[in-house]
């Protein structure tokens with residue numbers, strides 16, 4: 001019964017959770033906003049003063065800022081592309097009944113259980129290392145000079161590592177979507193004269209579009225904040241070649257002890273993330289009702 | 290053209306032989322119905338003809354050409370699935386043109402055919418909707434539309450009406466029959482419903498456990514069933530079987546009498562019994578009678594017949610309407 005009494009009772013019961021959530025979100029945001037207008041450096045906390053828009057203009061005129069924005073976008077787009085394309089391919093492969101299906105599926109999912117810094121360290125020291133990494137061994141086997149991944153292709157290396165971590169997530173979501181594809185539809189298309197490629201384009205892809213949207217939206221949220229992988233591998237370098245926004249803010253706060261500057265960077269990052277979110281919702285969100 | 294010939298077609302899934310060997314000739318333009326109980330292999334046989342399953346042995350020929358190894362698309366057949374199998378993200382128009390697009394037909398011809406099919410099937414107003422916005426009957430018609438635009442040499446239907454409610458089913462049954470008259474294309478229609486089979490078919494193929502029990506026109510099967518299974522399957526309500534003394538009197542292991550071939554009387558007759566349930570429909574009266582020897586009989590009288598629960602009745606089979614079967618169940 002949706003009488004007025006039950007409605008106000010419901011509102012009352014919901015209130016604590018909502019208030020807690022508001023405090024949880026609003027207080028840090030307000031504090032960040034406040035700090036971003038202060039000259040506040042941990043090396044000289046006594047000299048804290050009102051800074052106006054200085055932190056913002058400082059951050060904005062920092063040449064590293066635009067590098068960081070570009071790197072952030074390249075990182076997000078690169079990882080999204082790799083995970084969605086490879087995820088679809090792998091999902092289609094393991095959707096077919098094969099020998100040892102259970103084991104194969106577990107193996108494919110397992111990277112997801114490795115914590116980001118651990119994964120990055122493994123890649124750094126055991127796979128991409130120029131003298132004792134697997135890639136170097138492979139290069140030597142084929143008579144090529146080993147590549148020093150983190151020096152020569154820092155951002156690409158990080159994209160590869162992050163994509164490796166997120167591939168299981170994409171694969172899993174896409175696999176469940178594939179399994180809900182109606183077999184009779186495929187057979188109908190086969191009788192309609194559609195070859196494997198046409199069936200993929202006209203049936204499988206549209207069917208997967210919703211799952212792809214979920215993958216893209218969820219991954220974007222996490223990929224905008226990538227940080228641990230950069231910290232343990234390239235430290236944002238060489239130069240700013242692998243510095244993204246999150247890492248730039250970290251550098252301002254923890255290496256320069258500039259709380260005001262870091263807070264301004266955080267606010268800028270939040271605004272940029274919202275831009276990306278609006279853009280994404282426009283581009284792919286219509287797949288979700 | 291659309292004559293289809295099966296020569297000793299067999300199908301096994303692993304160790305389980307579902308179709309042990311079927312021979313069948315289907316003439317061009319015939320409406321053939323495969324009928325049989327659930328799980329007897331009707332769908333499997335249809336899918337073998339369509340090419341969606343590989344045969345384990347035997348030959349399938351269309352218009353005299355061996356197509357056993359051909360892919361489904363090359364056989365020139367169109368299929369309507371039980372689930373309709375429409376493409377959910379495409380509009381009705383796109384669904385119907387899909388096979389034409391796949392064969393790279395030119396755009397004008399595609400449009401002409403869609404408009405034509407939509408007119409035949411009353412879909413003109415719905416061409417821009419998605420399948421999800423249509424009723425069951427309309428979806429069914431879209432599936433049929435997608436089949437007819439290809440102008441196939443034969444149509445295959447797999448229980449196309451089983452997802453519709455009873456009233457729609459009768460309507461669609463008539464529509465499909467009319468479509469067959471209009472197109473004069475071979476149709477193979479699978480159903481477990483003998484009423485659909487009797488009303489629609491030129492030729493009925495009765496299947497049991499993957500074997501063809503009998504092939505014939507509806508009335509041939511009604512009049513001269515080859516065995517007890519066909520006799521019991523064709524006709525509604527089912528044929529009554531009497532064994533023991535009653536059958537021995539006719540020199541058979543069992544005799545069969547259809548409900549409509551009993552004369553009923555409240556005073557005298559061949560078999561005496563007690564009325565269990567009496568169904569008075571006005572046009573007909575159905576009596577469920579328990580004979581004195583324990584046999585349960587359903588008998589039909591035209592018009593009204595005054596008998597109620599618990600009454601004594603006598604039933605007499607009409608002369609020449611008694612089917613006799615031997616111990617193996619074959620008709621004598």
Ligand SMILES: Nc1ncnc2c1ncn2[C@@H]1O[C@H](COP(=O)(O)OP(=O)(O)O)[C@@H](O)[C@H]1O
Pocket residue numbers: 302307325326327328329330331332333334
């Ligand atoms: N892909 C399959 N694998 C194994 N057994 C199957 C398969 N398809 C059908 N069968 C079996 O074949 C028999 C006939 O099935 P089907 O042709 O669908 O029957 P019907 O359509 O007459 O109800 C059933 O016993 C079913 O279990």
Ligand SMILES: [Mg+2]
Pocket residue numbers: 331332333448
């Ligand atoms: Mg079936």
